[in-house]
Structure formats: structure tokens, C-alpha cells
Amino acid sequence: MLAKRDYDAIIVGSGPNGLAAAITMQQAGLCVLLVEGKDTIGGGLRTAELTLPGFKHDICSAIHPLAVNSPFFSKLPLHQYGLEFIYPEYAAAHPLDDGTSAVLRQSLELTAKDLGKDELAYKKLIKPLKDDWQKILPDALAPLQLPQYPLALAKFGLKALPSAEWIAKRYFKTEKAKGLWAGMAAHSMQPLDKPVTSAVALMLLLAAHDKGWPIPKGGSQTIADALAAHFINLGGKIETSLMVNSLKQLPSSHAVLFDVGPQQLLQIAGHKLSSLYSWQLERYRYGMGVYKIDWALDGAVPFTAEACHKAGTVHLGGTLNDIAASEKAAWKGHVAAKPFVLLAQQSLFDDTRAPQGKHTLWGYCHMPKGNTQNMVQQIESQVERFAPGFRERILAKHIMNAKQMQDYNPNYIGGDINGGVQDIAQLFTRPVLRASPYRTSAKGLYICSASTPPGGGVHGMCGYHAAKRALKDVFNLKPAL
Incomplete structure (x- = not known):
């Protein structure tokens, strides 16, 4: 005892x-x-008025495909504590310089059809895994152990272990499909020629084709608040500061x-x-850091590609080669002139995030660990590249370099989120x-x-x-x- x-x-x-x-x-x-x-709970799940009054910005995480797919969170009654998820029409969009855009939809078939010549290749890569998604997920989100469904996990592993560049060259012919894939793989925060970078891309694509990539209404803080409320309701105690x-x-x-x-x-x-x-x-070993900007905008981002106006997440980087070069540069300690930029447009779908008629925009690029170089020009140029006139809509901005990310959250060593x-x-x-x-x-x-x-x-x-x-x-x- x-x-x-x-x-x-x-x-x-x-x-x-x-x-x-x-x-x-x-x-x-x-x-x-x-x-x-800190005086508020949440870690990477915090929301604050970083720019102007009435503009709610997610300080760290913003879009939550794995929160709704989590085998643990999905069993909790978090909706009883006010947690509400909003699902954009498109999970993600990946614009190209010719004005077109690859689109990640919940429907695998429609996503594949939009890829033209790579329709069948996308289905060949993703559909067998989508059919086994509920078998793959518990083992993919677990420590190394005897899998519950060995065959399903083995099929996933055969496609997850190679590098993202190898998979792209093995399956795809068009820049649209390669770009969409590269944007997903870049979430791994590694050079795309490294093994296992395909795993992150596959997890994000499969999550989108299952439940989508939702946005928590009111900000990411609401996820933490709901979890904390449930914990307290069970009898737990929280001490802050x-x-x-x-x-x-x-x-x-x-x-x-x-x-x-x-x-x-x-x-x-x-x-x-x-x-x-x-x-x-x-x-x-810690990896690359991030340089993050939150913008208060006078209107929505004026993307040239129409699909971007319907997407919660937008990946800016152009082709597979462009994105691969950007990620490799940051990994080797260099700053890319045209960095891969990840954007989230929460206020397009959640009107609690900004005053009426105004908008928020959340974005970051990968950087050498601990780097303090100002990246506003490079990041905004990438947005302007696919959305001419963007800068004219900026009312205010808040920036955090890799060092400041660590200062904000000691877990983010060198800005590694x-x-x-x-x-x-x-x-x-x-x-x-x-x-x-x-x-x-x-x-x-x-x-x-x-x-x-x-x-x-x-x-x-x-x-x-x-x-x-x-x-x-x-x-x-x-x-x-």
C-alpha cells in the first residue's frame, strides 16, 4: 500500500x-x-489579441486535424464545455504561379480528380491507406509496440518510410500534385530528401480525407479550456503561475x-x-525553428487562385523543388530567400476572430534554430506572390522569431515547435x-x-x-x- x-x-x-x-x-x-x-493554461493552445483589440490570434497551433482524429480526445465530452469545431470547405490549398491551385478536400475522389494526369496516381498512393485509416491511426499515434493491426501498419510503413522526394518522383508527374505533396511533407520540418518525411504528409492527407482539418471556434485556447474544465469536473486541481x-x-x-x-x-x-x-x-537533437507573423487585416487575403478563399490552410512555396530547397536551406543553417510559408485563415470561417469586415491571418516559415533574422519581407513577399495587393490590407502585425518562440515556451528549443x-x-x-x-x-x-x-x-x-x-x-x- x-x-x-x-x-x-x-x-x-x-x-x-x-x-x-x-x-x-x-x-x-x-x-x-x-x-x-504561466498565468493561463494551454502550452501551444493559446489565443490572444496580439495585434489590435478584437483580433484574436492563435499564438502557436491553429488548425487541428489530429485533435479530432485523436483516439483519446475523441472519447472525451469536450463539446459539453463549449468546444466547437468549424470545418472549412477545403482543408488546404496550394497555389501555383500560373494562378491555379491544388486543393485538399475531404473527398479523396474530388482531390484526385483535380490533379488531372495524376488522378490515378494519387488514388493509388492514398486510397488503400484511407480504407485502413481507423486501423492505422491507433498504432501510428503510439510508441513502438506490437501493432493491433500489423498488416495495415505495414502497408502504411512501406509508403511512410521513404523520403517525400522519392514518393513524389515515384508517383507524380504534374507540378500541381508534387507541390501539394511537398507542402504536406514540409510539416515534418526536415529536408524532403530524408527518410520518413512521407509519414507526416500521409498522416495529414489521411486526416483530411477522414474528418477534415477543423478550426476551433474562438481560438485554439478553447481546446485547452475544454480539457481543463473536464479535468476539474473530474475532481482535478490546477495551479497556474x-x-x-x-x-x-x-x-x-x-x-x-x-x-x-x-x-x-x-x-x-x-x-x-x-x-x-x-x-x-x-x-x-532539436530541429529547425520558426519565424511567425500574425496579421490584422482590413479584408480577406486577395489570392489569385479562387480555391484559396475557401481553404482554412494555404501552403505557399510553389513547386516541389522550391519547397525542398527552402527546407534544406533552413536545415543547414541558411535563410531561404523564398521560404515555404504556412498560412491559416481562421477568420474566413470563424467570425469571432476579428471585428466585422476585418480578418486575421496566421503564418510562419521554417528557420535555422535560434535564428533572429527579420523575415517579414521574405514572408510577405511570398504572400504577395500569390495574392497581389496583400500588403495594402495590413492594419497591424505581431512577429516572433525563433528565439522569441523559445522565450515564450521553453519547450520550443531554438524555436522548434x-x-x-x-x-x-x-x-x-x-x-x-x-x-x-x-x-x-x-x-x-x-x-x-x-x-x-x-x-x-x-x-x-x-x-x-x-x-x-x-x-x-x-x-x-x-x-x-
Whole structure:
């Protein structure tokens, strides 16, 4: 029988993974405290008036295909706490210089048909996986383990393991299809000639063809607020404005789960960790950073391609070769003259984001880690390239370079919003190679951030799997869900 402590479990950090871990532990009947360093919860799920009054901007994450596909979040009654998702007509658009645009729709058939000569190739690549999506998803969003559906996961792996460039050359002939694919793969934040970059592209495409890429009404903060409200309703407790730098700051407990990266874990609990484990954490690799701009606009972005006006997400980068060059430059420490830019147009579909007749725009490009170079000119030139007259509609802007992203969230080392490189060496072995990636070398201490499998994204599965491990190790319990 466990000795009496102030709490059964403490969760440090209130990002989506910390909230998922807290809910999982609380559902099991434990007494759980969630601690957050800032005065508001959310981690990468925060929304604020960054530019002008009445303009609500998502500070980090904006579009949430994995939130609605998450095997854990989908089982929670979050709609009861005000969470509402809005689905743009098109998940994403990828404009080209000739005024046309590739379009990612929920319908696989219509997406493929729009690709012309590559219609059959797109179906050949995606349809077999779409048919098995519900079998693939739980294993793809889990640590390395015996899969529930080995054949389905094997079919996915055969297409996910190659580089995005190899898949593009193997399947597609047109610049439209190659560009659409490259934009998806660039979310991996790696050069497109690296293995496993196809995995991210496939996950995003399959998510779009299943439930779409939704926007949370009112901002990404509403996801965090709904998760927190459910946690509190279950009996959990949240304490904000407590930046944890030492274990001594925490009340007593049987287990502590850290929604922090390896560097922060070393700072907080390094004295409790073995020298081997600490050495492994010190060798953990972080990837590219980001340069982010939020704009307050006098009107919608004047895209030349009509499809862009119906898309929640717009990828700006042109051809596969252009995007590949941009990502490789940032990876090697150089700044691209024409960076790949990711845009989100929340206010086109959510009228709570801006005053009537006005709009918000969210965008970023990938940068060398920790880089502080001003990228406003390069990013806005890319928008202007596909939307002439864009600059005339800017009322105000808010910028965050890679260093400022880390200052805002210590988990974003060098501006890396993925919590570390998700390449073949760190895909399932993040943060270290162990039987369980969530269990540290110290009894009762666990890591549950995006630096653990399955990595970045708003899905909560890192937190859920870490909590599942802690429940078994410390309390001999199984998750309620």
C-alpha cells in the first residue's frame, strides 16, 4: 500500500499532452494536481489579441486535424464545455504561379480528380491507406509496440518510410500534385530528401480525407479550456503561475509527469536521474525553428487562385523543388530567400476572430534554430506572390522569431515547435532509447511531452501513453478509457 502523499500524481505543464495525462490519471480515481508556469493554461493552445483589440490570434497551433482524429480526445465530452469545431470547405490549398491551385478536400475522389494526369496516381498512393485509416491511426499515434493491426501498419510503413522526394518522383508527374505533396511533407520540418518525411504528409492527407482539418471556434485556447474544465469536473486541481525549476517546488506525490522537453527535465530533476540517462538526454537533437507573423487585416487575403478563399490552410512555396530547397536551406543553417510559408485563415470561417469586415491571418516559415533574422519581407513577399495587393490590407502585425518562440515556451528549443527532430533516429526512440520512452531512470518520474512518441501535434497521445505507463508502474491501474 502506498504511503500518504499530498497528491497521487502531479503533472508539470498544461499543454495538450499535460492535460491529457492529467485527465487520464484523474479518470483512474487518483488525486491529481496540474501545475502551469504561466498565468493561463494551454502550452501551444493559446489565443490572444496580439495585434489590435478584437483580433484574436492563435499564438502557436491553429488548425487541428489530429485533435479530432485523436483516439483519446475523441472519447472525451469536450463539446459539453463549449468546444466547437468549424470545418472549412477545403482543408488546404496550394497555389501555383500560373494562378491555379491544388486543393485538399475531404473527398479523396474530388482531390484526385483535380490533379488531372495524376488522378490515378494519387488514388493509388492514398486510397488503400484511407480504407485502413481507423486501423492505422491507433498504432501510428503510439510508441513502438506490437501493432493491433500489423498488416495495415505495414502497408502504411512501406509508403511512410521513404523520403517525400522519392514518393513524389515515384508517383507524380504534374507540378500541381508534387507541390501539394511537398507542402504536406514540409510539416515534418526536415529536408524532403530524408527518410520518413512521407509519414507526416500521409498522416495529414489521411486526416483530411477522414474528418477534415477543423478550426476551433474562438481560438485554439478553447481546446485547452475544454480539457481543463473536464479535468476539474473530474475532481482535478490546477495551479497556474508556478514555473517549476526544481522538484523542491512541488508538493509530495507518488508520480510526477513532465510535459517538458529533455533540457527542462535535466534542469528540474537532473540530480535524480542516472548519469547514463542524463547523457542520453543531453544528446537529444532539436530541429529547425520558426519565424511567425500574425496579421490584422482590413479584408480577406486577395489570392489569385479562387480555391484559396475557401481553404482554412494555404501552403505557399510553389513547386516541389522550391519547397525542398527552402527546407534544406533552413536545415543547414541558411535563410531561404523564398521560404515555404504556412498560412491559416481562421477568420474566413470563424467570425469571432476579428471585428466585422476585418480578418486575421496566421503564418510562419521554417528557420535555422535560434535564428533572429527579420523575415517579414521574405514572408510577405511570398504572400504577395500569390495574392497581389496583400500588403495594402495590413492594419497591424505581431512577429516572433525563433528565439522569441523559445522565450515564450521553453519547450520550443531554438524555436522548434515539434519538440525535437522527428527523423528515423528519433521517431520512436524520443527522447532516449528505452523499453518505455516515457519512464525516466528515476522512480516515479515520467516525461509526457512532444519529445516522446508520437511527437508533435495537438493529439494528447504523448500524455495519454505516459499516464498509462505511470498508472501501471506506480499504481497497478489501467486507464479508464
